[in-house]
Amino acid sequence: MTGGERSTSTDVARRAGVSRATVSYVLNGRDDQSIPEATRQRVLTAARDLGYVPHAASRALRAGRSPLVLLINTGVPWSTNVTEVEDGLTALVAATGRSLVVWRRRAPEDLAATLANLEPCVAISTDTLSEGERTLLAAVRVPLLEADLGTPSAASATALQVGHLAAAGHRRLGYLTTTEPDLLRFAEPRTAGFRTACADARLPEPAMAAVPGGTTFDVAAVAAVLAAWRSAPQPVTAVACFNDLHAAACLAAAATLGLTVPGDLAVIGVDDDIFAPLTQPPLTTVHLEPRAFVDHLWRQARHLIDDAPAPEPFLARSTLVVRASA
């Protein structure tokens, strides 16, 4: 087991004194073959002694499809939610005997090379793929699941933001979102959801602003937005933000303007990111529940792989985390 080449099912067969087919039947637990317990044990111990692990490539070739699920990620530095999604999906995929692997997509043209190296049974993308990538996946007959992480949670999250601010008596709200192109698929549904929630709550038209902010923030730009909102005829008294990073920038900007939070200005985020309890004041935010979403995602994927029934449409639930900033 230590030296030389890795052992194959032929080695196991030789050691157990049976044919390779018998080994295969035992190891795959086929119950339509009659195999006496003594033989079964001989095969099992031989396999254990040799440290036998079936060859992944051979199995995939024989089976005609691989047991790998490819999760295509962009390199956008996300919140802790990504980790939760990946963890949850890893567990669900593993429960079906498959394995989830994450691939970081740097450019659209990288997919071809990766597909020649690794052919998954399904690809799940959290990003929108290019037309070329879609035809490529179609050519190798890999079903694609384009997962919209944003929309399902947008309505629930923004409703909680507006509900909390309105309950505290705020009437004139501001919404601070991002201009970052990579984040637009999250930002747009939230912006729309926020508008709807304000209308539903019979609030006046909210003030809207977008600032650059994916990895770095221009606090001065945020401060300029806040200053304008404060000097308006009907001053904004509460700001809802696209995510916790924007909310943190908002807190920093408020501090430079000498505004107290939440006294002069209430601030609320989305994500319940890891640093949210550590801001000053601690950030009131919305915690997205990825668990249910991941569940739905995997059900969609199984619909594509196994002809499992298509899941019902899905609406995420979120929970409000009240700290001190709003």
Added chain:
Amino acid sequence: MTGGERSTSTDVARRAGVSRATVSYVLNGRDDQSIPEATRQRVLTAARDLGYVPHAASRALRAGRSPLVLLINTGVPWSTNVTEVEDGLTALVAATGRSLVVWRRRAPEDLAATLANLEPCVAISTDTLSEGERTLLAAVRVPLLEADLGTPSAASATALQVGHLAAAGHRRLGYLTTTEPDLLRFAEPRTAGFRTACADARLPEPAMAAVPGGTTFDVAAVAAVLAAWRSAPQPVTAVACFNDLHAAACLAAAATLGLTVPGDLAVIGVDDDIFAPLTQPPLTTVHLEPRAFVDHLWRQARHLIDDAPAPEPFLARSTLVVRASA
């Protein structure tokens, strides 16, 4: 190309009117075979027309080893550095025609199932693996690279912290680290490095404290530590932290004690995390340069795969990012 099964090299051969061997020679660009340009083009266009992509499993089976590099990650929610490491490694691996895939390891016993699904040419783990996992990898002849992300950068990062604080006139320093078991392999070399740096700078023995803090922080506990340090005979005037999250907790704790930063207490972190510019005051920290480290990591991996020369020992460089907290 649209309907039915995916196309194989046999389909390409038939369409181009040559044998499968010729197709293979053309597509793999073998220059020891003499193939006239006309034939070459016929094969190439046939392949393009059919959207031919070689079957990954077959290639791996034939080649005897797979073109996949497995990066084994724990689920610890890390800093943006992880993203940078993954991105950099993805690019380097892709440049050799291989693909990097990331696998989230939830429990040590999960590796067996994954190895039966996917057999990489090398496994890179950012975590310490169990004995069982090591023997498993040995059994399938997959070389393992246990990457220590912590030690190479520890000396450089802590030296920068101490150097900056000492240059500002601080003599009595505190070090705030974590008790989180998953982070200990990063924390321990930094703690040691900090002690050494203090001694090298001829500073008095620093005050050391560890608080729980991986995903959640107990700001009150940090405040208790700070209060004790401040009321000591020789009060601590500057705190270096294990990472930026601990530094943020430190800022929050200082605020609850009514301490001004950096006036009463200077605070410095490590990581240059995404929220670091947004704390109040903006956080002075150490930016780790993962680029060089990733380079070294991949060189080590190639030494294991291709018998490339072993790289020289490596010491990370870091840079100080001076903002306002120290």
Added chain:
DNA sequence: GACATCTACTTACACGTGACAGTAGCTCCG
């Protein structure tokens, strides 16, 4: 005793690829 049925296997094939070894047909040299 002929025949069917059952157990406990084994033999043989296919998956798609890469590459070694062969070979038909042509050219060129002496």
Added chain:
DNA sequence: CGGAGCTACTGTCACGTGTAAGTAGATGTC
């Protein structure tokens, strides 16, 4: 005009697996 050497290919094998089809021997039935 024989054969050496070249070009432009092709036939065939092996990688390790899962499984359908086959089969030797034992047992049971009439």
